[in-house]
Each structure stands twice: as structure tokens, then as C-alpha cells.
Amino acid sequence: MTVDVILPCLDEAPALPWVLERMPAGFRPIVVDNGSTDGSAKIASNLGAQVVVEPAAGFGAACFTGLRAATSDVVCFMDCDGSLDPRDLPLVATPVLDGEADLVLGARHPTEAGAWPIHARFANRALAWLMARRVGGQVRDLGPMRCARREALLELGVTDRRFGWPLEMVVRAAAAGWRIVEVPVSYAPRIGRSKVTGTLRGTARAVFDMARVMS
Secondary structure: OOEEEEEEEOOOOOOHHHHHHOOOOOEEEEEEEOOOOOOHHHHHHHOOOEEEEOOOOOHHHHHHHHHHHOOOOEEEEOOOOOOOOHHHHHHHHHHHHOOOOOEEEEEEEEOOOOOOOHHHHHHHHHHHHHHHHHHOOOOOOOOOOEEEEHHHHHHHOOOOOOOOHHHHHHHHHHHOOOOEEEEEEEEOOOOOOOOOOOOHHHHHHHHHHHHHHHO
16 A cells, blocks of 8 residues: 655755655655755655645645645554654554554654754753643653544544644544554654744744644
8 A cells, every 4th residue: 555645845955855765665755845946846856755835934834735635544644854754654554454553653762862952942841741641541642753643634624734733733632532552763863954843933933833732
């Protein structure tokens, strides 16, 4: 079975070759260009990825556009900045493909010092703890590598179009009684300039968006 992999993209030209060349067999990349000015879309297309454009700024907007463009029954999401290894995708997809889980989250494990800045790690743990209290169960990471069935995701009706998208997906899935599991995935320093977790401002913006989902 082919699995579509949705890759929201904003100026990731340095990382795209590494990411796309490591895509496992059976996993089809869909790069959602979200306003890049560095030629990311052309690079992705030249490397064989399907490219769709989402002009409205926002991580959730790009993810939703990719979800609508996907045609496979099972879809994965992951960042395309080189911090996540596409070779981990089968670990995340297998429980869904085998019918053992409805939503699989990749719990990030840094491969070296500095891969996950302390301020971003603390914010992630705090949000995961708050979410676990709200929905029950134990979630360690709101990681961007994840997998679920496409139609079921569309039926969840996730409305956030910014950085609250990943958290709202988990909250709605839990409320719908989905089986949510985590599997470990590697997490390395991103390639190129960080726009979110590598900066205090970017992390604060993401936390603010996610806090709105929890309110």
C-alpha cells in the first residue's frame, strides 16, 4: 500500500534533497509550499515529489492542503527540515496499516546535543502534560511525525490553521475515542535556519497557538 507523506514547507531548500532522497519505498512525498522564496517548490518537483501550493500562511493551513491533496488511505505528516529521518516513517505507519492504532505519534529522541533546544523541549513537555490531563492517557511528545487514516482525519474537523493544528488533531482524536500510541523516532539538528523551535520567538508563537486550542 502506498502512503502519502505530507511535508509542509517554508524555505527548506537546503534540507529537501536529504529528506526526499531518504523517503522509503511505498511512501509518496507531497510537499506543500507555504510561501517559499528560496526555490523549494522547484527543488522538490525536480526530485520527484508532488508539489501543491498553499498561499495562506500557517503550518495548519499547509497540513490541511496536503491532506486534501493526498489520495492514499493512510497518510503521514512530517517536517521537511532534516530534523526527522524519513526512514523512521515505517515505524510510525505500521501500527495504523496493521489496524493496531488510529493515530501514531513519533516521540522524538535527540540524536545529539543541541538537536532539541531546552526551551522548545520544556514547552513541548508542558503542553503534552496539559493535554494528557485533559484527554487522559500519557502523551510524551506532540511530535510532527505522525500517521492516521486520511478520511478519518478529515472527519475530525480540525479547524486550526496555525501551530495549533497538531495539538487539536490529538485532542479531537482522543475525544472521538481513537487508539493513540507513540513510537520512538530520531530527532537531529535541523538543516538550515530554524523558524520555530530554534528561536524563543518562534517557540512562543507555537505555544500561544496551542494554548488557544487547550482553552
